[in-house]
Amino acid sequence: MFDVQKIRKDFPILQHEVQGKPLVYVDSAASTQKPQAVIDSISELYSKHYANIHRGVYYLSQKSTALYESSRETVKNFINARDAKEIVFVRGTTEGVNLVASSFLEPLLEVDDEILISEMEHHSNIIPWQLLAERKGAKLRIIPLLENGDLDLAKLPELLTSKTMIVAVTQMSNSLGTINDIATIIEQAHDKDIPVLIDGAQSIAHMPIDVQELDCDFFVFSGHKIYGPSGIGALYAKAEILESMVPYQGGGDMILNVSFEKTEYNEIPYKFEAGTPNISGAIGMAVALDYVSEIGISNIDRYEQDLLSYAVEQFGQIEGLRFIGTAALKGSIISFVLDGIHPHDVGTIMDMEGVSVRTGHHCTQPVMEFYNIPATTRISLAFYNTKAEIDQIAASIKKVKELMG
Amino acid sequence: MSELRELYQEVILDHNKNPRNFKKLDEHSHHANGHNPLCGDKLELFLEVEDDIIKEISFVGSGCAISTSSASLMTQFLKGKSIEDTKQYFEYFHDLVTGKQLSDDELEHLGKLAVFAGVQEFPARVKCASLSWHTLMNALDSTEQTAATE
Numbered sequence: 001m002f003d004v005q006k007i008r009k010d011f012p013i014l015q016h017e018v019q020g021k022p023l024v025y026v027d028s029a030a031s032t033q034k035p036q037a038v039i040d041s042i043s044e045l046y047s048k049h050y051a052n053i054h055r056g057v058y059y060l061s062q063k064s065t066a067l068y069e070s071s072r073e074t075v076k077n078f079i080n081a082r083d084a085k086e087i088v089f090v091r092g093t094t095e096g097v098n099l100v101a102s103s104f105l106e107p108l109l110e111v112d113d114e115i116l117i118s119e120m121e122h123h124s125n126i127i128p129w130q131l132l133a134e135r136k137g138a139k140l141r142i143i144p145l146l147e148n149g150d151l152d153l154a155k156l157p158e159l160l161t162s163k164t165m166i167v168a169v170t171q172m173s174n175s176l177g178t179i180n181d182i183a184t185i186i187e188q189a190h191d192k193d194i195p196v197l198i199d200g201a202q203s204i205a206h207m208p209i210d211v212q213e214l215d216c217d218f219f220v221f222s223g224h225k226i227y228g229p230s231g232i233g234a235l236y237a238k239a240e241i242l243e244s245m246v247p248y249q250g251g252g253d254m255i256l257n258v259s260f261e262k263t264e265y266n267e268i269p270y271k272f273e274a275g276t277p278n279i280s281g282a283i284g285m286a287v288a289l290d291y292v293s294e295i296g297i298s299n300i301d302r303y304e305q306d307l308l309s310y311a312v313e314q315f316g317q318i319e320g321l322r323f324i325g326t327a328a329l330k331g332s333i334i335s336f337v338l339d340g341i342h343p344h345d346v347g348t349i350m351d352m353e354g355v356s357v358r359t360g361h362h363c364t365q366p367v368m369e370f371y372n373i374p375a376t377t378r379i380s381l382a383f384y385n386t387k388a389e390i391d392q393i394a395a396s397i398k399k400v401k402e403l404m405g
Numbered sequence: 406m407s408e409l410r411e412l413y414q415e416v417i418l419d420h421n422k423n424p425r426n427f428k429k430l431d432e433h434s435h436h437a438n439g440h441n442p443l444c445g446d447k448l449e450l451f452l453e454v455e456d457d458i459i460k461e462i463s464f465v466g467s468g469c470a471i472s473t474s475s476a477s478l479m480t481q482f483l484k485g486k487s488i489e490d491t492k493q494y495f496e497y498f499h500d501l502v503t504g505k506q507l508s509d510d511e512l513e514h515l516g517k518l519a520v521f522a523g524v525q526e527f528p529a530r531v532k533c534a535s536l537s538w539h540t541l542m543n544a545l546d547s548t549e550q551t552a553a554t555e
């Protein structure tokens with residue numbers, strides 16, 4: 001049984017007050033709060049087991065290395081990769097995308113080649129490709145949005161050309177909530193031998209992920225969006241692709257042999273992990289994934305979908321409120337605008353009511369451009385939110401309208 | 406709730422709903438664009454300056470209540486003022502919204518603009534209140550760049 005009150009007790013920050021009111025945290029799409037288990041794992045590491053990894057022959061280094069490597073195993077299991085060597089620890093989604101752009105695509109990309117992304121991408125899945133395209137004289141092409149917030153996949157066949165070198169799309173939009181039909185995208189791209197990168201920054205915390213079933217070539221996500229620490233994330237890539245890629249950064253740990261004439265690189269995934277990594281981050285992220293697995297991602301998904309329906313029903317009754325993003329298949333994200341009231345004012349007033357919402361363009365300026373709005377107010381729900389909180393949010397939206405008249 | 410009332414005073418709400426001097430000036434001596442990338446506020450400011458006096462001033466754009474009303478009240482306030490005084494008012498206004506202590510005399514100089522004192526309780530909103538003023542300073546420097554609030 002899913003017991004939200006029991007779950008809330010796992011998150012110490014949720015016991016706190018903001019502005020003299022109980023905290024209503026609905027900005028989990030930006031970053032999630034951390035359960036006690038994750039917090040404890042980091043303090044435990046530093047109190048008992050810490051040393052640098054992959055270096056010492058002494059006990060602590062062995063222990064630290066074992067914890068770090070078993071974290072890789074945990075990530076592998078969580079997304080059902082074939083092998084732990086297909087998991088590269090990175091700083092987060094952003095670094096994962098940059099790594100693929102530099103180490104995979106850059107050596108292959110030629111003038112007039114095409115990179116296909118979508119109109120709903122987060123800036124971190126736009127700019128690395130744009131920079132690369134500029135360096136190489138390649139083109140960025142865009143799968144367009146439809147009014148309801150779905151991608152116009154009818155256009156996909158003509159967008160996948162003989163020049164397309166990669167498709168990079170998000171599985172779930174952080175500003176609209178849309179869950180994309182990535183199975184179709186991957187299938188059509190693979191029919192033309194085009195590799196596909198999936199941005200899992202949002203989807204990872206809300207639905208089961210099986211990279212083998214998806215058959216995507218790359219999958220990236222951030223630990224901080226799935227109840228883990230910030231500054232850590234993972235890049236999954238098929239082993240044969242990782243083998244073919246050039247190193248990302250140079251440094252310690254990514255080598256087997258170094259002389260001034262020639263360096264022999266370490267095997268995957270270490271070839272892509274130069275320098276001392278975020279050891280506590282990787283360990284904390286694995287604990288977060290274990291925590292989520294224990295509750296069950298399907299249970300989480302079911303609960304969040306129920307919350308989402310309830311919120312849409314409640315907010316839908318507020319006059320002058322317009323939802324931005326009404327796709328049939330959505331994760332628990334609600335973006336909206338209020339007639340005549342700027343989202344920035346909405347955010348300030350809701351904050352004074354104890355409600356932490358995000359207002360702005362959510363790092364998706366092309367989406368704002370598409371809807372011709374400067375910004376939205378975004379409520380992103382996690383499995384620690386409750387219907388009572390949604391009632392409180394609805395009341396605070398009414399207060400905004402009252403105050404701004 | 407009282408801090409919110411302090412922030413969203415009637416004058417501010419009124420100028421947000423009915424911004425004054427909200428138009429382009431075909432004839433102008435100075436002009437600049439202002440943009441707050443964080444919240445998407447955009448405004449365009451026009452000035453007609455003659456003999457170091459602001460004869461006409463207007464703006465267009467879109468933004469939150471704080472930035473729109475700040476631009477509106479600023480244009481009302483500055484019409485007829487000298488450039489030298491305007492630069493001094495910029496300093497006073499900046500101090501006001503960032504919570505620096507102003508003397509009674511300085512406050513009096515700001516007149517109606519003192520309604521923005523409430524902003525100092527909301528650090529995230531200081532940029533909204535000061536966008537039009539930063540844009541103004543850019544226009545006066547006559548650099549045709551987009552002002553960005555830091």
Ligand SMILES: Cc1ncc(COP(=O)(O)O)c(C=O)c1O
Nearest residue numbers: 092093094122124170174201222
């Ligand atoms: C869809 C999406 N992609 C990428 C990112 C970037 O993630 P990070 O900042 O953790 O690298 C985010 C985070 O906001 C996101 O929502």
